[in-house]
Amino acid sequence: MLFSPAPKDSREDLYDREEELDSLLRFLNNPLGPLALILGLRRTGKTSLLKVALKEHEGLHLVIDLRKAEEQEKLTYRSFIELLQDAINNISSRKWRSQLLQVLRAVRGVEIHGFKVYLAWGGRNRVSLPFILEQLNELAAQTGTAAVLVFDEAQELARIAGYRIDRILAYAYDHLRHLKIILTGSKIGLLYRFIGRENPEAPLFGRATWDIELAYFTKQQSLEFLQRGFEQVNIKVDQQLLHQAVERLNGVPGWLTLFGYLSLQKPPKTALKQAERTAATLLANELENFLKLRPQARKRYLAILKAIAQQPGSWSQIKRAAEAILAEPIPPKNYTTLLHNLQDAGFIAKTPDNNYHLTDALLAKALAKIK
Ligand SMILES: Nc1ncnc2c1ncn2[C@@H]1O[C@H](COP(=O)(O)OP(=O)(O)O)[C@@H](O)[C@H]1O
Ligand SMILES: [Mg+2]
Structure with missing residues (x-):
């Protein structure tokens, strides 16, 4: 049913998106590189597309759902490991789950009780993510399939305190031939920052990706x-x-x-x-989740958004309108950074003629609720 509220998981329930689905299935079923990105604003159907495609793919899938991380002010290594643990325990195929548990049995920091896995996040027993990925790769190699590792809302990975998961992904990209990685992202600018699209110092810089973009419906x-x-x-x-x-x-x-x-x-x-x-x-x-992480600039962010909600406009038009709301000036450099951050987080976007607008018109209603 088109109107069922959860992310869709079957082709019949997914409206349109044939091309995108075809592209994702081609990535999964052919040697088209190790890393795909599914990009689109919130609620465009990224998770749905992913679920529909994975249902039609034979291999083992591990889906790490980082949506929950968005609400946490700090993302600790512990919460990340807990999400990984959930991902393993939620592997939908029984066959794959039991095969994976079999391989993980011998791994440091992994404990198995019944059909559930428990992962240690600290101390000497701390699990090693690279090691788990190697096991996945090995299992895929033995069974002649590709294992799929998904990070849903992957930009959140950049926030794990003191842990450079981008390095591990770069390692997997270069060395684990039987592993396919999919990153989805609603905050496209932030996802690009995480994979270092424009940063030659970043571990994943320069690695080609298979990109799928989801737009709003016309x-x-x-x-x-x-x-x-x-x-x-x-x-x-x-x-x-x-x-x-x-x-x-x-x-x-x-x-x-x-x-x-x-x-x-x-x-x-x-x-x-x-x-x-x-x-x-x-x-x-x-x-609010976005502002919580940036309390000092809260007022300025809100003023900029309110200015754009009143009337989309250019860099300088929005600046003047935001300053009028605040009744004080915003230094240009600071203003540019704030504008970029709103853009990277997907709240606003720039049209080809350089006018800023809200990506979701209903955000204007939301702004009216926020003090
Ligand atoms: N192409 C589509 N056909 C039918 N329902 C869709 C489609 N795309 C999204 N939806 C619905 O919209 C909502 C958001 O979809 P979801 O896949 O969670 O988006 P995202 O992961 O991009 O935030 C869900 O209720 C989902 O069922
Ligand atoms: Mg989603």
Whole structure:
């Protein structure tokens, strides 16, 4: 069903995205390099695309879900190891899980009870991630498959205190032939920083990647998505309301899905209102997570975002408007950094003619909630 709210995991439930799915499956099934990136703003369907593709791929998949890390102010090595532990315990294929547990049995810092694995994060017994990856690679080699290692929302990896996981990924890239790595990222600028796309000093610099980009739906796609979704559940909706929804939800697949899902429980008109409210709350929450990490610049970030929400504009137009909100000047260098950070985190984007705008129009509603 198109309107089911969780990330999709089967082709029938995924609207459009044939090209992207085809590209990802080609990466998985052919020797097209060790590292793929799935890039797209929040709620464009990265996790869905990933799940659908992995379901159609034979090998062992280890999916490390870093969404949970976004809410943590500090990401410790311990929480990372816990996520890795969850990933191993959540391997969906029984066959692969038991084969992997078999190999891991002898590894330092790994304890197995029943069908569950426990990983030690500190002291002498600390597990070694490179060693685990070597085991995965070995297992894949023996079975003549590729093992897939996924970091969902991989930009968060840059925040693990005192741990350079980019070095380990570079090692895997160069030496572990049977391992394919997929990084997804909603904060595309931050993901590029993590892999050092423009930094020759970075361990992963210069390594070619297989890139897949997910955009928002166009107006026409949004309308078709809603029409098909409502048809599937046999609900008749007024065309005018559909157009209104397309206008307000701005092609964000996640919001369109939410609207459809809520319409199963209440009249579509009410559902649309509620979808917008929920979206604003979620966005406010995500913005708060961003601001929590940058408390000194909080006021300036908010002023810049509010200025852009009032009216998209150029570097200098937004600067003047933000300064008017603050009633004080922002030094140009500082302003540029703040603007870049908002852009790298995916809250704002620049059009080809150099105007800044909110990536999600509903962020304007979220801003109204934040003090
Ligand atoms: N192409 C699509 N077809 C149907 N539903 C989609 C599609 N893309 C996204 N969704 C829905 O939108 C929401 C967000 O998708 P998700 O895969 O979690 O996005 P991301 O990982 O990019 O944040 C989910 O409810 C998902 O079911
Ligand atoms: Mg996701």
